[in-house]
Structures are given as structure tokens and as C-alpha cells.
Amino acid sequence: MARFLCLLLLSSLCLGCQAKQPTVLPQGYWEGVASLDSTRFFIGLESNDGLLSIDIPEMMIRGAETQIKSQKHGQLLLTLPVGPSELRLLLHDEGGSLSGKIAYDTKTGTTTLYPGAYRKTYRMKTRPPREGEKIIVKTPYGKVYGTLLIPQGKQPVDAVLLVAGSGPTDRDGNSELIVENNDMLWHLAQELHKAGIASLRYDKMGVGESSFEDNSNEQNFSFEDSVHVARMLVSSMHADSRIRSIGIIGHSEGSLTGLLAAGDPHVDFFISLAGNGDPIASQLTKQVRGIDRDAALLLEKRLDQIQMSHYEITGNAIVDSLIPPGSEVYLGSWMKFDPNALLRTISVPTLVVKGDRDERLVAEGD
Incomplete structure (x- = not known):
């Protein structure tokens, strides 16, 4: 329905x-x-x-x-x-x-x-319990809040940074756009904990407790900035004497964030969960083309304009809802990266995981 x-x-x-x-x-x-x-x-x-x-x-x-x-x-x-x-x-x-x-x-x-804004209040009411240590990392854009779940007993332990997927997604894997919770990152953290692996999951900037210091930080926030945030969290994990090795697990958009952050010298391995294989502009166009071919043509034009730092709404409900005013800086910087090309350059052990029932991604070439 x-x-x-x-x-x-x-x-x-x-x-x-x-x-x-x-x-x-x-x-x-x-x-x-x-x-x-x-x-x-x-x-x-x-x-x-x-x-x-x-x-x-x-x-x-x-x-x-x-x-x-x-x-x-x-x-x-x-x-x-x-x-x-x-x-x-x-x-x-x-x-x-x-x-x-x-x-x-x-x-x-x-x-x-x-x-x-009731959505934030609702998400606070319905979120799963957050056992573990509250982590706050100060960044140039604002404070990032997360949860470190670390096994008790023999230490140091292996640990992973969990990077959330597309949109306004919190540390538990829940979107502020969607009523129903899936709690995917929360469940992943619990299973890792049972296996003796620590995890740090965090609210993306502008989501949950992680708020921008001012409007200019939010308007100018780029994809590279999100990678910088992930690297700062890796640094905080490296400074923890209870942690031995550090990996990154990135889901969807977080796969590309994690792939770029995996260049940090403190990262020992990387896991991609349902990440795009092609650039985001190509992925968005394919998804919209399956709904409305005329809208896909307008979207291609809009994406070309964004690459030239020219921002203008199209008047098309699909395109303008997909790329609302204020999102151009982030999307424009995201479009620079080709996940396939980057994956060939990574030097740490890497695992790519994809399902065969994805509603948005097509296995061939995506």
C-alpha cells in the first residue's frame, strides 16, 4: 500500500x-x-x-x-x-x-x-533503548552524538564505526521521514556486541541529537564534510585504549562515506552494505526514469546545473522534491565520486555485501 x-x-x-x-x-x-x-x-x-x-x-x-x-x-x-x-x-x-x-x-x-517539528519528538519516543556509552565529538560543523557499545571482559577489542545510509538517518538506522522504525543499525550493533565486537554508531549531522552550530554550516555542508566527520569519529576510537583494531561498516550512502574514510591510517578494514556501484547522479536518474521519463530528463538538466553551481528549481514536483533548495552543495559534492573507481584504490581488506531484493538498486551495474 x-x-x-x-x-x-x-x-x-x-x-x-x-x-x-x-x-x-x-x-x-x-x-x-x-x-x-x-x-x-x-x-x-x-x-x-x-x-x-x-x-x-x-x-x-x-x-x-x-x-x-x-x-x-x-x-x-x-x-x-x-x-x-x-x-x-x-x-x-x-x-x-x-x-x-x-x-x-x-x-x-x-x-x-x-x-x-513533531518528527524529532516522535523519533525520540519510539527509538530503541540505547545501552552503551554516550559519545560526543566536537567537529567544525557542530557536535556529533553517538553510542559506543563495547563488550565487557577481556580488552582491547576489535571495533567498527557504523555509518548510516541516505537521508536524515539516525544512529539506529531510522529515517526522520518515515514513521515505522527498522532499527537496522541498532540490531547490527547488538549482534556485533554478542560476537565480542565493539561498535560506534552516530546521528548524522542535522539529525537526532547531532545539530549544526549555525545555518551557514548547514547550508555549506558537503559530502567531503560528512567524510571528515567519520574520520574524526575514527580518531576518537583510536584514542580509546580499550579498542584494538578499527573497521568501518557503511550502508547505502554511508558505504561511499565509509569508503572515503577508510583511507584513514587508523582504519584496518571496510565493509559496504548495499552501496551504490555507480555515481549518485546516474543512480537518481535511473530511479526517476522508472517512474516518469519526462521528470528524468528534467532531473538530468538539474544535476548538470548543480555541477556548474547553478541552482534553479524546475517546477516539476518529482525533481524539486528530490532536490529541494539547500541540498545542492551536498549533492554537488557527492556527484564527484565514482564508487567503482574508488573501490579499486582501497588498500585495506574489503567486503562488499548486496542483497537480491533491493527495491531501489538493480544488481547489474549498480
Whole structure:
């Protein structure tokens, strides 16, 4: 259901008309969880001077302007055209939250929205227990927070740095865009601990507890900077007398981060989990081409512009949601690297692990 909705929304999204009119909603941003049939996802609603827009990050909807169909008896009906049907929200002010019903086609459900960025609060509530030592490393971009899980008993021990995958992913492997937890890095850390191997996992910059010191750091943060963060964490592990050898395990995007960080002289081995084999520009284009060929052409143009430091939105919902304003510096620096070429230059023992049921990567050439 979630996959079907995501593809439908990506391929058919059309934005509603602007309509400046009175609203019962207070000014500001509201966010919460919507349950639609068996699917749960984050939804955000912004009210700004009578203009309303909707975010559904898991489905790559950002700032979609919504129509106010009606408002009476303290209730507000909002609609967003999506493909052959429309998304409908019927909300009322509960005095501190907005509650109501959500519907799409024949599917119905409920939602409750809270003022501010609820996703971080939700993730804090639902995260797995974090046994181990809290690690804080000061970087040029801000403080990075992580968890060191180290076996008791005979020491020193072997250890690994766990590097999370694409998007706003925390130390446990959970995305701030997706309601359901997978806890993949948490589970990996537990199994490594049982095997007598220590692990350090961390929130990526701008995710979870790891926050940027200021906006300029966030806007100018590059892929190379993420590699620098990983290397600083390796240095902190090297300074720990309880740790003998250090490896890096990187998942998805974290595979490339780890591959680059593995050049650090203190790294003894590297493991790639479901990492891309081709450059990110090629990977993104292939994925979008499978959904919408016209959008893929616009995406190629946008990526070429980013390489020339020319940033301009396309007006296409898929492309502009995939590359929102402010992400160009990071993506542009990411595009410089070819994982296949880099893998040939690595000098430490390396293991590449890929599954055959990946929903995004095709085994041949990826």
C-alpha cells in the first residue's frame, strides 16, 4: 500500500491552486502522524497568512499548496489533487493540536497534528533503548552524538564505526521521514556486541541529537564534510585504549562515506552494505526514469546545473522534491565520486555485501 501510494503520488502529483482566504488554523507549522488504512506516514501542514501547504516527506511531497474546500462548525476541509483522486483532510482545533480524518480514494483514517517539528519528538519516543556509552565529538560543523557499545571482559577489542545510509538517518538506522522504525543499525550493533565486537554508531549531522552550530554550516555542508566527520569519529576510537583494531561498516550512502574514510591510517578494514556501484547522479536518474521519463530528463538538466553551481528549481514536483533548495552543495559534492573507481584504490581488506531484493538498486551495474 505504502509503495503504491508513493509511486502514484510521485508520478501523478499536481499541486492545488493558491487561495488566500480566512482560515481557522493558527499561523505556523503543524506536524504529526496520519494513519490511512494500514499505512502510517508523517504529514505536515503550514499556515502562512491564509495560504496553506502540505508536506508528506515519505512520499516526497513538499510545500504542495492545498485548497480549502469548506470551513464550518469549527472544522476545516482541505483537499490536494493526487492522480485520479484527491487527498482530503477534515480537521478541527483541539486547543494545542489539530485532529481529524484523512481520506484518499476509498481509504480512510485519522491524524493528529502538533505545533512545530513533531518528527524529532516522535523519533525520540519510539527509538530503541540505547545501552552503551554516550559519545560526543566536537567537529567544525557542530557536535556529533553517538553510542559506543563495547563488550565487557577481556580488552582491547576489535571495533567498527557504523555509518548510516541516505537521508536524515539516525544512529539506529531510522529515517526522520518515515514513521515505522527498522532499527537496522541498532540490531547490527547488538549482534556485533554478542560476537565480542565493539561498535560506534552516530546521528548524522542535522539529525537526532547531532545539530549544526549555525545555518551557514548547514547550508555549506558537503559530502567531503560528512567524510571528515567519520574520520574524526575514527580518531576518537583510536584514542580509546580499550579498542584494538578499527573497521568501518557503511550502508547505502554511508558505504561511499565509509569508503572515503577508510583511507584513514587508523582504519584496518571496510565493509559496504548495499552501496551504490555507480555515481549518485546516474543512480537518481535511473530511479526517476522508472517512474516518469519526462521528470528524468528534467532531473538530468538539474544535476548538470548543480555541477556548474547553478541552482534553479524546475517546477516539476518529482525533481524539486528530490532536490529541494539547500541540498545542492551536498549533492554537488557527492556527484564527484565514482564508487567503482574508488573501490579499486582501497588498500585495506574489503567486503562488499548486496542483497537480491533491493527495491531501489538493480544488481547489474549498480
